[in-house]
Amino acid sequence: MIRINEEVKKALAEGKAVVALESTIISHGMPYPKNVETALRVEAEVRKNGAIPATIGIIDGVGVIGMTKDEIEEFGKRKGILKTSRRDLPVIFAKKLWGATTVATTMILAREAGIEVFVTGGVGGVHRGAQETFDISADLQELANTDVTVVCAGAKAILDLKLTLEYLETYGVTVLGYKTNELADFYTAHSGLQLEYKVDSPLEAAEIIKAKRINHLKGGILISNPIPEEYAMDKKIIDKCIDDAIKEMDKLGIHGKDSTPFLLAKICELTKGDSLESNIRLVLNNAKIGAQIANEYAKIK
Ligand code: PSU
Ligand code: MN
Helix, strand or coil: CEEECHHHHHHHHCCCCEEEECCHHHHHHCCCCHHHHHHHHHHHHHHHCCCEEEEEEEECCEEEECCCHHHHHHHHHCCCCEEECHHHHHHHHHCCCCEEECHHHHHHHHHHHCCCEEECCCECCEECCHHHHCCECHHHHHHHHCCCEEEECEECCCECHHHHHHHHHHCCCEEEEECCCECCECCCCCCCCECCEEECCHHHHHHHHHHHHHCCCCCCEEEECCCCHHHCCCHHHHHHHHHHHHHHHHHHCCCHHHHHHHHHHHHHHHCCCHHHHHHHHHHHHHHHHHHHHHHHHHHHC
8 A cells, every 4th residue: 555656665675764754744734835845845954964755645545655746745735635643544545535644654654665764843742631631642652653763853832741751651662852851842942851861963863773673672762853942932932822722722622633733823823923934944953863863774774
């Protein structure tokens, strides 16, 4: 059920560095045309840092590993592309639909293709109030079970980050801070939550990935790479916007898979686009570090 493009296939066969990229961020995470523009810039950043990008999405029921520019454009524009997590996959495959892959499904398809490193903005997590709603992203279960390393800017402050870390610990997910001991909270570098492990170079990260793989310690690795200080948002402002967005969401009764896309769009509106700008910057920074890690891993694996 997957189709790998020729360039990616060749790179994988030669043991070269490949970086997986997701498509929910394109279809449901950012408005058009910034979404397409960003997806292409992220691919360019991966290339600039010596790796081959593979943007992943599902087209007519086939998992495409390495979409073309036109396909990315279509993902950015087309209405009704379903946000596809693990539970949705069989339906999307069987009915030959288009599916935007979340962190969870991008991990599944990347693993299937043999790609170790995946770059995104932020992963899903335990939502605030999950004690009542049970809203915990399927991304966390995927990190528990699927052998892929996810480079991201931590998880968004729309989540309960403390509970997210607890969950990751319970499920044996290795969490590394890139050049920091503090979990990043997406729009800022500072969640106030401590991480046990810090890596100071792409090679150090690659060595830990290798140690997990050669010892068959099933599951993912989460690398939290903070947004560069110059692009970070003012914590007070963004926290207030997040609180307001969550209130609005509750008032409208929005929940389940619509929750994250709604909050992202609402926060963008409340910050007059500033949050989108930060979002773009942090993904680009993740692309750079992720490509460097993929390169080091390709050399030592
Ligand atoms: N974080 C972002 N942008 C996004 C997402 C997360 O900064 O677009 C998407 C990812 O695809 C992630 C998904 O896997 O939201 C999580 O959704 P949920 O909370 O419904 O599992
Ligand atoms: Mn959810």
